[in-house]
Amino acid sequence: MSILINKNTRVITQGITGKSGQFHTHACRKYANGQSAYVAGVNPKKAFEYFEGIPIFGTVKEAKKQTGATISVIYVPPAAAAGAIWEAIEADLDLVICITEGIPVRDMIEVRNRMCLENRKTLLLGPNCPGVITPDELKIGIMPGHIHKKGRIGVVSRSGTLTYEAVAQLTALGLGQSSAVGIGGDPINGLKHIDIIKIFNDDPDTDAVIMIGEIGGPDEANASYWIKDNMKKPVVGFIAGVTALPGKQMGHAGALISGDADTAEAKLEIMRSCGITVTKNPSDMGRLLKSVL
Known part of the structure; x- marks a missing residue:
């Protein structure tokens, strides 16, 4: 058994077309069940394109609807990362894993307060974290x-x-x-x-x-x-x-x-x-x- 993620998890990468998003999505897909786990990317400017065969959507909500993904991992730059977190929360994902370092504290205070006020079901791991791994099943992170x-x-x-x-x-x-x-x-x-x-x-x-x-x-x-x-x-x-x-x-x-x-x-x-x-x-x-x- 595992916690938070397992071999059957389906993952969205937010910021999949950036340098970090590309590098770590590629590495995660090579680990254990990663090839079938990473099913979508999100970049509003590159919707309908592909990264290594992974379809890119304009929004997290659309990516979830089309692929059934329940978890996202975020490599979006600091200035836009809080917005990316909130987009994933609004899509009602089970878990959002934010790798991004350097998000302004005020941005995260607003996200945390809004999560509490609206009693959101989505769990947040991070930001500024390495992610989570269940050995021989799946890794999400760096x-x-x-x-x-x-x-x-x-x-x-x-x-x-x-x-x-x-x-x-x-x-x-x-x-x-x-x-x-x-x-x-x-x-x-x-x-x-x-x-x-x-x-x-x-x-x-x-x-x-x-x-x-x-x-x-x-x-x-x-x-x-x-x-x-x-x-x-x-x-x-x-x-x-x-x-x-x-x-x-x-x-x-x-x-x-x-x-x-x-x-x-x-x-x-x-x-x-x-x-x-x-x-x-x-x-x-x-x-x-x-x-x-």
């Missing part, structure tokens, strides 16, 4: 497929590169992954750690989870408290930014210590107190996970 191996460990992370690090360690240890999810590092995003943790907890084919966070924001703490009261599976945790200085942005737009509870040390302590096995060394994530099984 992660390297070859480091993944089908298994029973879930991975959720704010950092793309640290997702790859955890995945590579699990693969080297022969454990593999059920699904790996990058939620993105922006301060205003969609699905949080707690949302993905809940899904992994309910997934009968996930035995344990690696949760990777960063300095800044309350997301990791909120997930940890939920884990303490509800999680039925072991969790290993890591927080990036132990040496980061208060008030100085590190890496992602959301990685900024604005209070005592935002530091890596504070988050690690909360995670530890909630029963999560934590490490300050990212090279230990796989080993620690194996030790708690």
Whole structure:
């Protein structure tokens, strides 16, 4: 089993004719079931054209109607990306995965507020995320497929590169992954750690989870408290930014210590107190996970 996506998922690429959209759609189609999964592209200026045999539509709504796709992935440039997200939401897709980095915070605040006010059913992953992969079935995003191996460990992370690090360690240890999810590092995003943790907890084919966070924001703490009261599976945790200085942005737009509870040390302590096995060394994530099984 998998979470969010599987081999039967049908995908729309918004921004399919741009450099990033072309490159990553091509790569994703070469992975596992990607050839049949990617069924449509969207570019209002290039409707009725094709990219590697994939039909391009003028709108997400039309692409969904003609192909039955339920998920979109967005490679639209930052200035127009929030509009692309909202177009996918208005088309009532199940999931929108936004890879785009650098979307103005104000744009994302407007999207998030409107999603809440209108009680939209569409889930949003990202922006500024690597995407999601179910090994040997489907990848949607920019992660390297070859480091993944089908298994029973879930991975959720704010950092793309640290997702790859955890995945590579699990693969080297022969454990593999059920699904790996990058939620993105922006301060205003969609699905949080707690949302993905809940899904992994309910997934009968996930035995344990690696949760990777960063300095800044309350997301990791909120997930940890939920884990303490509800999680039925072991969790290993890591927080990036132990040496980061208060008030100085590190890496992602959301990685900024604005209070005592935002530091890596504070988050690690909360995670530890909630029963999560934590490490300050990212090279230990796989080993620690194996030790708690």
